[in-house]
Amino acid sequence: xxxxxxxxxxxxDFPAHPVLFAVTGNHDSELxxxxxxxxxxxxxxxxxxxxxxxxxxxxxxxxxxxxxxLPPNTLHSGQSHGPFHGWSVxxxxxxCADLPQQACTLRTSGLLREAVLRACSWDLIPAVxxxxxxxxxxxxxxxxxxxxxxxxxGLPLPQDPRLQRIARALIADPSDNKGxxxxxxxxxxxQRTLSRRFVTETGFNFTAWRQRARLMRSLEMLxxxxxxxxxxxxxxxxxxxAFISLFRRSFGQTPANYxxxx
Numbered sequence: 678x679x680x681x682x683x684x685x686x687x688x689x690d691f692p693a694h695p696v697l698f699a700v701t702g703n704h705d706s707e708l709x710x711x712x713x714x715x716x717x718x719x720x721x722x723x724x725x726x727x728x729x730x731x732x733x734x735x736x737x738x739x740x741x742x743x744x745x746x747l748p749p750n751t752l753h754s755g756q757s758h759g760p761f762h763g764w765s766v767x768x769x770x771x772x773c774a775d776l777p778q779q780a781c782t783l784r785t786s787g788l789l790r791e792a793v794l795r796a797c798s799w800d801l802i803p804a805v806x807x808x809x810x811x812x813x814x815x816x817x818x819x820x821x822x823x824x825x826x827x828x829x830x831g832l833p834l835p836q837d838p839r840l841q842r843i844a845r846a847l848i849a850d851p852s853d854n855k856g857x858x859x860x861x862x863x864x865x866x867x868q869r870t871l872s873r874r875f876v877t878e879t880g881f882n883f884t885a886w887r888q889r890a891r892l893m894r895s896l897e898m899l900x901x902x903x904x905x906x907x908x909x910x911x912x913x914x915x916x917x918x919a920f921i922s923l924f925r926r927s928f929g930q931t932p933a934n935y936x937x938x939x
Contacts, residue, residue, distance in 0.1 A: 695807045696772050697815050699796035701764040709756040718768040718776060719747045720793075720822055722785055726761035727848065727897070729834065730754070732780045737831030738848060738890070740897040744785045746822060749773055751780050764793050766818060776819070781827045789821040832889055835878035839866040844886070851891040852913035857883050892927055895920070899936045908932070 701724075712731065722728070722744030730737050730745050731754040739745055747753055749770045757763070768776070792814050799811055807815055834844050843864050847853060860883075861868040875883045891912045898908045909920035924932050 694769075694804050695801050695815070696812070697766055697768045697796070697818060698799070698801050699764060699766045699793050699818075701762075701794070701797040703762045704757065705760050708761060710754055712752055712754045714750050714752045715767075716749050716770050718749050718770065718773040719751075719765060720744055720768070720783075720818075721747075721755075721763065721765035723757070723761060723763040724790075726757055726763070727894075728761070728763070729756045736834040737782060738834070738893055739782060739831070740893050740900075742785055742896050742900045743828055744783050744789070745780070746777055746783055747780050748776070748778055753780070764797060766793055766796065768819070768822075772819060776822050777827070782831055783822070783825040784828045786821060786825060789818065789825065792817045792821070832886070832893055833879040833881075835875060837866075837874050837878060839864040840871065840874055840878065843871070844890075847887055847890050848894075851887070851894045852911060854913050888923065892924065895924065895932065896935075899932055902936075905932045 722739065723741045725741060727741075728739045728745070730739060732747070732751065737745065795814055796811070796818065799807075801807075806812070832848075835841050843860050846863075855863070857871060858868050861871045864871070872883060875881065875886060879886055881889060891914075895908050895912060898911070899905075903911075905921065906917045909917040912920070914920040914923075921931055924930075924935070928935060
């Protein structure tokens with residue numbers, strides 16, 4: 678597979694043809710992009726690592742088993758957290774007419790990942806339609822964008838810099854069990870302000886947000902084949918059964934069943 682160093686801010690200025698193109702990149706350090714937009718629709722995700730994606734006034738944290746779809750001309754920004762191996766597909770505006778019209782998070786499928794990685798190896802010529810074999814793979818990618826289930830499982834980041842510092846620390850280490858008072862002292866913010874603004878800016882209270890961050894990391898660990906018991910202890914749960922119970926309440930199935938569906 679051909680590797681190309683890319684940033685989330687970067688996209689190729691191809692004309693209407695080809696209908697789509699894909700790129701992949703591997704980064705040992707964090708990458709980020711400022712707010713921008715482009716005429717092509719964009720689907721992007723990661724094979725390793727976490728992404729945060731800003732769309733309008735929301736920021737989502739996206740684990741490796743999900744992808745973000747952005748319709749054409751959607752203002753967005755992006756940042757990876759730690760080492761990152763990711764991919765991106767850019768779709769001609771005309772081909773986006775029957776694709777989701779709002780930015781959303783999709784649960785990726787094995788079929789989509791394999792088709793995207795195949796597309797990343799193509800040597801494309803601007804303004805030239807795809808050969809038939811590649812056009813078939815492109816059609817599969819478009820079908821998957823159109824039909825994959827939308828996952829309302831983003832993790833909104835607070836806008837207040839003090840709260841965002843706490844949030845990013847928890848993303849980096851979801852197992853950190855410091856209480857709200859300790860986190861407030863660490864970020865030089867009052868506990869009352871932390872509690873009130875977390876709800877106002879994310880829609881979740883602090884405890885619920887931290888649980889959501891742990892669950893999102895658990896999805897990535899499940900996809901990587903980490904045993905359920907290891908996930909539970911690595912993420913700071915008191916026991917595997919406590920983790921399994923919360924996971925079932927959140928997703929309607931056990932971690933093992935969820936992994937079997939990936």
